[in-house]
Amino acid sequence: MHLLEVQHLHVTDRHTGSVLLRDSSFHVKQGSCLAIVGESGSGKSVTCKSIMRLHKAWIRQTGEIWFKGEELSALPERQMRKKRGKQLAMILQHGMRAFDPTCVIGVQIGETLKEHYGWSRAEIEANMSLAMMSVRLNNPVELMNKYPHQLSGGMLQRVMIALAFVLEPDLIIADEPTTALDTIAQFEVVEQLIALRERMNGAMILVSHDLGIVRRLADDIIVMKDGEIVERGSANVIFSAAQHAYTQRLVEANRALNGHFERLKGGGLGLVEH
Numbered sequence: 001m002h003l004l005e006v007q008h009l010h011v012t013d014r015h016t017g018s019v020l021l022r023d024s025s026f027h028v029k030q031g032s033c034l035a036i037v038g039e040s041g042s043g044k045s046v047t048c049k050s051i052m053r054l055h056k057a058w059i060r061q062t063g064e065i066w067f068k069g070e071e072l073s074a075l076p077e078r079q080m081r082k083k084r085g086k087q088l089a090m091i092l093q094h095g096m097r098a099f100d101p102t103c104v105i106g107v108q109i110g111e112t113l114k115e116h117y118g119w120s121r122a123e124i125e126a127n128m129s130l131a132m133m134s135v136r137l138n139n140p141v142e143l144m145n146k147y148p149h150q151l152s153g154g155m156l157q158r159v160m161i162a163l164a165f166v167l168e169p170d171l172i173i174a175d176e177p178t179t180a181l182d183t184i185a186q187f188e189v190v191e192q193l194i195a196l197r198e199r200m201n202g203a204m205i206l207v208s209h210d211l212g213i214v215r216r217l218a219d220d221i222i223v224m225k226d227g228e229i230v231e232r233g234s235a236n237v238i239f240s241a242a243q244h245a246y247t248q249r250l251v252e253a254n255r256a257l258n259g260h261f262e263r264l265k266g267g268g269l270g271l272v273e274h
C-alpha cells in the first residue's frame, strides 16, 4: 500500500462547466518525493488543493484519494481539518498568504501546535525555537513577535518549514515553494527542504517550474499538460529518456536555460562592460 493513492481524480468548475483536472491517477510512496511539473495552468495546484480538500465551493472534485489507508474524500470536514497540518502539511508559494496579516507569527504557530499537541506556551516556544534555529532563523523569539509583513518571503518559507519540522507530517505538499524568492533565498529553502526530508523520513509532493530543484529532490515525476498527466516515471528516466514530446521540450528548455546561466557566470556570452 502506498502512502497516498489518487484514483481517477476529476475536477470541474461548476460555474463554467470547464474541466480543470481529467481522470488523474498517481501515487506517492512512503519516504519518497514526487514532483509535479508542467506548464502554467496545467493543473498542478488544483491537484494539490484536491488532496488537501481546500477547493472553493464552486469547484467539484470526484474520484478517490487514499491516504494511509483512509479515503479522504469520504471524511467529514472536522476530521479532515485534524489531518491538515499534523499529517498533511502544505508549504505554499507565497508565505505571506499562509499567515494571517493581522496576527504575529508566534500566535499563529502557537494555535496550530496547541490544536495538534495541546502544548503549553513554554513547550511551544522551546520546540519552535529549536526548529527555527535549525532552518537558520536566528533570534526565534524575536521573530515570533513579528507580523508576517515584517519578514522576507524566504524567512516566511523557512518558518513554514520549521513548523513542518515540529509537526512531522507524513506528507508535505510544497507548491512552488521557491518561485517567489530571489536566488540566494531559493538556494537556502531548497537546502532546508532536503534537510526536512532527511530528518522526518516522510514523503513530499513538490510542484516546481524549476527542473534544477526537481532534479535535486524528486524520486519520481509526473508531467501535466492541460489538466492531464501526459508522462510519468522515475526522475532518472524522465531526465534522460523522456518519451512525450512535451516532456522532451521541457527538459531541453531547462538544459538550454542552465547552459545560458553557466555561460553568463563564465562571461562566455561576451557581456561588454560600459
Ligand SMILES: Nc1ncnc2c1ncn2[C@@H]1O[C@H](COP(=O)(O)OP(=O)(O)OP(=O)(O)O)[C@@H](O)[C@H]1O
Residues within 6 Å of the ligand: 013, 020, 038, 039, 040, 041, 042, 043, 044, 045, 046, 047, 056, 059
Ligand atoms: N478557484 C478556481 N476557479 C476556477 N478555475 C480555477 C480555479 N483554480 C484554478 N483554476 C483553473 O484551473 C486550471 C489549472 O490551474 P492550476 O492553478 O492548477 O495550474 P498550475 O499548473 O498550478 O499553474 P501555475 O504553474 O501557473 O501555478 C487553470 O485553467 C486555472 O485557471
